[in-house]
Amino acid sequence: MGWIKKILLSQKSYNQDKSLKHEQLSLGKEAPPLSKDLKENQSNIEKAFENAKDFKIENIHVGNREGMICYLNSMTDTSLLAEKIMVPLSNSSQQDRSITNLEEFESYRKEFFSGVGYHFHDKLHGLIDDVLAGYAGVIVDGQPKGLSLHVGNIEYRPIEEPSTQTVIRGPKEGFTESMDTNISLIRRRIQNTSLKFETMTVGKDTRTSVTIAYIDGVINEGILDEVKKRIKKIRTHAIFDSGNVEEYISDKNMTVFPLIYNTERPDSAAANLLEGKAVIIVNGSPFVLIAPTVFSDFFEATEDYYQSFFIGSFIRLIRYASFLIALTLPSLYVALTAFHHALIPTDLLFSLQAQREGVPFPAVIELLIMEVTFEILREAGIRMPRAIGQTISIVGALVIGQAAVEAGLVSNALVIVIALTALATFVSPIASFTAAARLLRFIFIFMAAVFGLYGILLCLFFMVAHLVSLRSFGVPYLAPIAPFIAEDQEDVFLRFPFFSNKRRPHYLKTESPLKNPESESPTPPRSKKGGGS
Incomplete structure (x- = not known):
């Protein structure tokens, strides 16, 4: 029986090693750096995209140096690629433009690819990740860094009215599956430099972008650090919706009550940001997550305030x-x-x-x-x-x-x-x-x-x-009911007027407790005796 055990152990070790290598490739751990040899880089990239029908690679000239460009035609706008990338490359090849170091490579980018989003990468996995996201990768022979240029054309559903949180009076815009669109919907409502967005990648196969939005100087730093830590600790092969993220970062899974608030409404997300909460945006999902949340949040609707x-x-x-x-x-x-x-x-x-x-x-x-x-x-x-x-x-x-x-x-x-x-x-x-x-x-x-x-x-x-x-x-979860916080009762069972709601919730322990310190009742004062009109 010992030989059976030995075979099983060796098979287990093989599977673990194979899984580890796959995870290292996907997450960029111990990934090889880009080589100065163009042929070696081309061989590595072709091997990574082997049998990918939509992957294209072309040999080009960047100035007076040989180079290559690679992209996925399913993720790029071919007309934009031709206009912004291929035409400038053709024009530059007619010039005796020398590119011998990184400074000259950067100067070349500014001259011929200005106005195009870009990244420089010294690791192979970084360039591959950008290609998968809709960038065109440009590698020049003799250069230790590659250039990725954004020419993506991923079509998303247009902005529509939310399907699950409809209102009679209030904004009719709802989040979409595009992260950039969702960020712009929030930014449009909070035009403040203190509004911050931090993005990280989750899922070793899907490589899903997850963005945390918060208002610097308002949100409790402890809560923000905890949100970041939990998202970074997610170890999974795929994230397809914000519901997947919610299950990984919730405090306790053995409950039927949702511990994280989700919404399709940009105005709801903006209001919670101003309260001192964090908003989690997952690329590909029209539902954003709001944390932390309490029991009374699920009885409130944005229309209450309109x-x-x-x-x-x-x-x-x-x-x-x-x-x-x-x-x-x-x-x-x-x-x-x-x-x-x-x-x-x-x-x-x-x-x-x-x-x-x-x-x-x-x-x-x-x-x-x-x-x-x-x-x-x-x-x-x-x-x-x-x-x-x-x-x-x-x-x-x-x-x-x-x-x-x-x-x-x-x-x-x-x-x-x-x-x-x-x-x-x-x-x-x-x-x-x-x-x-x-x-x-x-x-x-x-x-x-x-x-x-x-x-x-x-x-x-x-x-x-x-x-x-x-x-x-x-x-x-039951704050401000249990523990009972008298100052926070003005927006739990009843919705008090705006001018009386001057503080952010005490249970969030925000960096800036006051929200509307100067708001006053619009009722005109009574005229004093003897006063004229």
């Missing part, structure tokens, strides 16, 4: 009430109809019992059948083509509900409970937070079926205890 604070406060209270309805209404129905008949008014009790006459299932089974049916309809409505998805979900719910009542499988009252629960679920402005209520609702139903109202109270107790234990980048 209308009267009375209306904004009222709508926010509706959201809190809707969350409790979505979470507990079905379980309350089970508890009252199965255990606590004395709590139901007599006339209503007789009506419920009359409706349930002939229903073959107990209340909890009846409820679970309808809950699962509505979840299937909800998922079908999302996955089906948009033109018929909403129609199928609405019509399907009406038809199935009516048919179930007529068939005697469920009662009319139960259909009303399920419909009201479904409506309350959709009130939350953030879809990821809605999912938490949907999952917890089933636990509440089971506990109500076993213990009645005591089971519901027990679930609420453990849920609150769980929420208190959560952290988002070191910030208590």
Whole structure:
């Protein structure tokens, strides 16, 4: 048996070595430097892009020296390449331009490629990464550095209205899959030199760009350092969406509650930056991440701040009430109809019992059948083509509900409970937070079926205890409710007027606590006695 173990160990070692080499190549660790020999560089690059149909490499003259240019025609604008790169190269080849050192190479770039984004690289992996990102790589014989010139032409979806966070009043712009576009949407709203963007690369195969946005002098340095550290510690082969990054950097994964806020709205991201939070932009994703986040953030919407604070406060209270309805209404129905008949008014009790006459299932089974049916309809409505998805979900719910009542499988009252629960679920402005209520609702139903109202109270107790234990980048998840911070209550359950909101949240411990120190009420002062007008 010893020889079998030896073979397995050698195979494991081989796989680890192979994986390590692949990771070193992808991440640029111990990558070979560019050689002064043009043929050697060309051979290494051709080997790296072997069997890549869209890879092109051409021999050129850069001044009086031989050189090469390489690019991916699937990632570059060929007309821009011809205009900005190939024509200047052709013109320079007609001149007896000497390029013997880096200073002359830089002078050549300024003369012939001015106005084109560029990087100089002394490592092979740096030049290859730029080619993969839509640059054209230029290497000159005898030069230890390569030049990459930006001629990318990656088409992205144009700026459209957000699909998941719509508003009646407010900006209609939403983030897209282009990182440059998303950065410009934020920069357009915060025209301040203190707004900083730092970019790093994540994913050894996808090489996804992840940018951290923050306002220098406002954000807590400890929070910023923690965000950077967690992103740098991500070890994965691929990042396709901000949801992948969110899972890697969240404080605790064993919770149904989202610990990082995500949004499609540039105005929401800008507002959170001004509060002292960090915004994480992932290339290829229209959803940006905001950290740290607290429980009350998921009950706020940007539209609250675009209308009267009375209306904004009222709508926010509706959201809190809707969350409790979505979470507990079905379980309350089970508890009252199965255990606590004395709590139901007599006339209503007789009506419920009359409706349930002939229903073959107990209340909890009846409820679970309808809950699962509505979840299937909800998922079908999302996955089906948009033109018929909403129609199928609405019509399907009406038809199935009516048919179930007529068939005697469920009662009319139960259909009303399920419909009201479904409506309350959709009130939350953030879809990821809605999912938490949907999952917890089933636990509440089971506990109500076993213990009645005591089971519901027990679930609420453990849920609150769980929420208190959560952290988002070191910030208590229930702040400023627990721990209670009196100064921060002006924007939790109610939306106070702008002129009274002068400080940033205390729980963020920002470098600049004051936000609107000079804002005052617009109400004109009363005229003094004896004063003229």
